[in-house]
Amino acid sequence: MRNFKRFAVLTLLLAFVIGVNSLLSFALYPYTYSRVDIHNLISEDHDTIFVGSSHGKCGLNPEVFDSVCGTVSTNQCLGGEYPIDAYHIVRLACETGHKPKQVIYELDAGYFVTEPNEGADFAILYEEFPASFTKLHYWLTKILDGDFRSTLFPWYLYRGKLFSLKDTIASKTDSEYKNYGISSFANPAQIYHSSGFIERLVQSSDKSVKDTPVLYSAEDICTESERYFNKLAEFCREEGIRLIAVTTPVPEVTTQEHSSAYEGADQYFTALTKAQGVEYYNCNYMEEFSDLRDLNYYVDYDGHYYGTYANLFTERFAKSLDFNFPIAYN
Amino acid sequence: MEQLLEILEDIQPDADYENCETLIDDGILDSFAILSIVSELEDAFGVSVTPAEIVPENFNSAKALWAMVCRLKEEA
Amino acid sequence: MSLISMKFVVFVAAAVFGYYVIPKRFQWVWLLLFSYIYYASSGVKFLFFLLFSTLTTYGAGRLLYAVRTSCTDKKKARFYGRIIVVCGLFLNFGMLAVMKYTNFVILNINAVFGTQIDLFSLLLPLGISFYTFQSTGYVLDVYWGKCEPERNVLRFALFVSFFPQILQGPIGRFHRLAGQLYAEHTFDFQRIERGLELILWGFFKKMVLADNAGVFVSAIFSDTQNYAGLSIFGVLGYSIQLYGDFSGGMDVVQGISNLFGITLDDNFKRPYFARSITDFWHRWHITLGTWMKDYVFYPVSLSGWMNRFSRFAKKRFGKSIGRTLPICLANLIVFLVVGIWHGAAWKFIVYGLYNGIIIAVSGLLAGQYRSWKKALHINSSAWWYQLFQLLRTFLLVNISWFFDRADSVPQALEMMRNAVTTFTPSELLSIPVQQNGSTAMTAAVLVILAAGCLMLFCVSVLQERGICVREVLAKRPLVLRLAVYLALFFALPCLGQPPSLTGGFIYAQF
Incomplete structure (x- = not known):
């Protein structure tokens, strides 16, 4: 009887904790565009999936790419997306029956010399994954290594949003949320497109403070980033997906100021991709992009394109890619 | 034994050495005091105290200390 | 495996669940298995260091016992015993010193002699500072007859590797911990x-x-x-x-x-309620303090050369100071080691010596303090006097924290100066x-x-x-x-x- 009472108390306690957590998740966890991105990934077929960092998010416009190549693509890049995240995105697409023909990975040295930051970005993609083997694998390989609070309290990195509680709840009860609408993501600095592309708009405060990008350094190479890039390459080979790597161009003044770091990154990525038989395009060292590297075309020194120039870049990049569309794979 | 009590009084006065059996456990004698006592014991009784002897059982009371001194004198 | 990771939560849950499900006589084996899994998760190559420590100290313990029981000549037994202990300590502390301090030594040689010796890229094995101390403490306890050596190498391995304490202590003692580790526990x-x-x-x-x-x-x-x-x-x-x-x-x-x-063993006892630096070290990182006391302070104080110094000091400075001076010196040595234990940097050495000097001086002046308090009719148990002691100790401890936390000694001094000159x-x-x-x-x-x-x-x-x-x-x-x-x-x-x-x-x- 005593044990039954204890068991009952424990069950009630667990139910209470789960209940409070769900309520707090609903009230605090915001409606992010990652939710829309992942929904698009698993509900439609795409020939091409772009993965990578914020440079890719702002620099590669699937609509422009598709108009050149006659394809259907989606931009699944994200600021804070590490190789381990990119790997699971591609896996999820395959598991849900939407295997792409190619994956274009935008490589940023900053993600190969640091480890995933346990900030708000840590589980932002994971939270939007549907229940699947990929999600389990993702949990085992990334989330499990994180702070236990990331698993037990998914809302905890958003507790600062306590004061915008009403807005968060409103956005979640809105039909937009249920239908994966995107209008709530628009703000004066950017427009989110349903393809996943973020069009950056000119703001007067841009470049008022000089930012320094996270630079390549041979001593700081993160083995986990390398490992997951290689895993992605192997997975693509096994699935018959063509993997292409690209480093988007950054302002010329930036590469000049940190020339040894950018050259080091180029050598590093060239070797990494060659070892896996992956094509690599480093647009910082390609003639056809040299006139697209004026600082005025960018939001910052780090290299995030304004929308207009992102479109120009994407068009030229699509044309420079060495293949014909559509491609028949075995 | 009288000599021992004098030594104890000299090094750490104001403690009841006749009756107290928790000199170490109650923190009345700290490590400085213990070593000072050992130094005096070595001079006064010609014994050699090793680290193995520095255990609470030997220092918790004046009686225990005296027993240790006597034992060490015999073994020497 | 970080203590705050979800992986560790799952790991402990699995360990506890299995512990009470399996037959009780295998519980210690279960703990050993999980301890090694935990250690291997930090890097399989680091297992070498843990095994090295375990096997050398286990071997030393068995040899010491064999020598003590089989050698009839007491002098020979002491001689062999000493060799075994010295070898055991040398191997383990040598390994710790190489892993932890090689680069510090090289940096200083380069600074003093203008050489340009390359630094090694040495990753510190998890918990090495803690399990080295715990296992060498065991060797000395066996040597001094304070505990019987463990015959079962796997059981001994559990004592060295027990996973909750391997990361950051507390530094355990064999006679208190072993029995509990090997005992059977009911849910x-x-x-x-x-x-x-x-x-x-x-x-x-x-x-x-x-x-x-x-x-x-x-x-x-x-x-x-x-x-x-x-x-x-x-x-x-x-x-x-x-x-x-x-x-x-x-x-x-x-x-x-x-x-x-x-x-x-407890490692903390409300340290900020301490009323002297000596008292502070009886309340802060207690197991490090007691380890130093039993295995460095007492042996050094009672060593042959310290005895000789003691006799010299008594002749030169009189009985009272003469018997306290060697203890103060031993104390300084202990705190130098404490400082070095904290890290391979000069600021840690300063940190250690700062604490050591305060304790040494208060030891030397103990008699003087007693007479001053008597003259001034200060009652040690008066509330205001105890408050004064508490605040004084807290201030002294905070000064030491400057050396512990700042990047270097100059930065620590700069910050201390700022603390008394600017306040915003x-x-x-x-x-x-x-x-x-x-x-x-x-x-x-x-x-x-x-x-x-x-x-x-x-x-x-x-x-x-x-x-x-x-x-x-x-x-x-x-x-x-x-x-x-x-x-x-x-x-x-x-x-x-x-x-x-x-x-x-x-x-x-x-």
């Missing part, structure tokens, strides 16, 4: 509840107190120019951070051990507690910190009075207990800092 619901309680409390101290204080400490110590006026808050914040982090970690580790029915408390609100954080957020964190410290203070006062808070709570109605647990549980995400700003436990790097 007890209350024990699980008490263990989980302590774990929760430990995480509260780490995540709500230490991590929140840590944000301010990092900012102030990394920008000594702009935050010169906040030097004093930096060091006070560090005293909260270090205590919350380390003692919080100890509570977590103790709580986990309690889940298995094992009680580790309002700047505290300008420190962001997260990216794009507001002043309101900073103020909120300061309030959380203050409230947390008050809570800790109240709990500490109760404990100082000998009241076991867990026992008091156990007698209260279930609803109240659950409310407390849930409050602590939800305080961790609501009031704690994310690790992106603060990192794991501080002492896990040793």
Whole structure:
């Protein structure tokens, strides 16, 4: 009887904790565009999936790419997306029956010399994954290594949003949320497109403070980033997906100021991709992009394109890619 | 034994050495005091105290200390 | 496996579950298996160091016993015994020294002689500073006959590798720990509840107190120019951070051990209630202090050459000073080792010697202090005198924290100077507690910190009075207990800092 009472108390306690957590998740966890991105990934077929960092998010416009190549693509890049995240995105697409023909990975040295930051970005993609083997694998390989609070309290990195509680709840009860609408993501600095592309708009405060990008350094190479890039390459080979790597161009003044770091990154990525038989395009060292590297075309020194120039870049990049569309794979 | 009590009084006065059996456990004698006592014991009784002897059982009371001194004198 | 990772939570849950499901006589084997899995998770190559320590100290223990029992010639037995001990200590401390201090030595040689010797890239094996001390302590205990050697190498391996304590202590003693590790434990619901309680409390101290204080400490110590006026808050914040982090970690580790029915030695006893630096070291990182006392302080003080120095000192300076001077010297040596143990940097050596000198001087002047107090009719147990001692000790300890936390000795001195020359408390609100954080957020964190410290203070006062808070709570109605647990549980995400700003436990790097 005593044990039954204890068991009952424990069950009630667990139910209470789960209940409070769900309520707090609903009230605090915001409606992010990652939710829309992942929904698009698993509900439609795409020939091409772009993965990578914020440079890719702002620099590669699937609509422009598709108009050149006659394809259907989606931009699944994200600021804070590490190789381990990119790997699971591609896996999820395959598991849900939407295997792409190619994956274009935008490589940023900053993600190969640091480890995933346990900030708000840590589980932002994971939270939007549907229940699947990929999600389990993702949990085992990334989330499990994180702070236990990331698993037990998914809302905890958003507790600062306590004061915008009403807005968060409103956005979640809105039909937009249920239908994966995107209008709530628009703000004066950017427009989110349903393809996943973020069009950056000119703001007067841009470049008022000089930012320094996270630079390549041979001593700081993160083995986990390398490992997951290689895993992605192997997975693509096994699935018959063509993997292409690209480093988007950054302002010329930036590469000049940190020339040894950018050259080091180029050598590093060239070797990494060659070892896996992956094509690599480093647009910082390609003639056809040299006139697209004026600082005025960018939001910052780090290299995030304004929308207009992102479109120009994407068009030229699509044309420079060495293949014909559509491609028949075995 | 009288000599021992004098030594104890000299090094750490104001403690009841006749009756107290928790000199170490109650923190009345700290490590400085213990070593000072050992130094005096070595001079006064010609014994050699090793680290193995520095255990609470030997220092918790004046009686225990005296027993240790006597034992060490015999073994020497 | 970080103590705050989800992986570790799952690991401990699996360990505890299995522990009470398998036949009791295999419980210690289960612990050994999990301890080695835990250690291997930090890097399989580091297992070599753990095994090396385990096997050499196990071997030394068995050999010492064999020599003691089989050698009839006492002198020979002592001689062989000494050789075995010296070899055992040399191998283990040698390994520790090479892994931890090679680069420090090279850097200093380069600085002094202008050479350009390359540094080695040596990763410190997990917990090496702790298990080396624990296993060598065992060798000395066997040598001095304080404990019988363990015959079973696997059981001994568990003593060295027991996973809750391998990361950051406490440094255990064989005669207190071994019996518990090998004993059979029956599942007890209350024990699980008490263990989980302590774990929760430990995480509260780490995540709500230490991590929140840590944000301010990092900012102030990394920008000594702009935050010169906040030097004093930096060091006070560090005293909260270090205590919350380390003692919080100890509570977590103790709580986990309690889940298995094992009680580790205490490592903290309300250190900021200490009334002298000596008393402080009886309350802070207790097991390091007692290890140093039993294995360095006493042996050095009672050694042959120290005896010779003692005789010389007594002749030269008289009996009183003469017998205290060698003890002071031994004490300085101990604190030099304590400083070096903390890290391969001059600031740690200064930190150690600072503590050592204060204790040595107070030892030398003990008699003098007694006569002054008598002359001034000061009653040592008067409340105001005890308060004076407490505040004085707290001040002295905080000075030492400057050396512990600053990047270098010059920076520590600069910050101490700032602490007494500039004071701009309002700047505290300008420190962001997260990216794009507001002043309101900073103020909120300061309030959380203050409230947390008050809570800790109240709990500490109760404990100082000998009241076991867990026992008091156990007698209260279930609803109240659950409310407390849930409050602590939800305080961790609501009031704690994310690790992106603060990192794991501080002492896990040793």
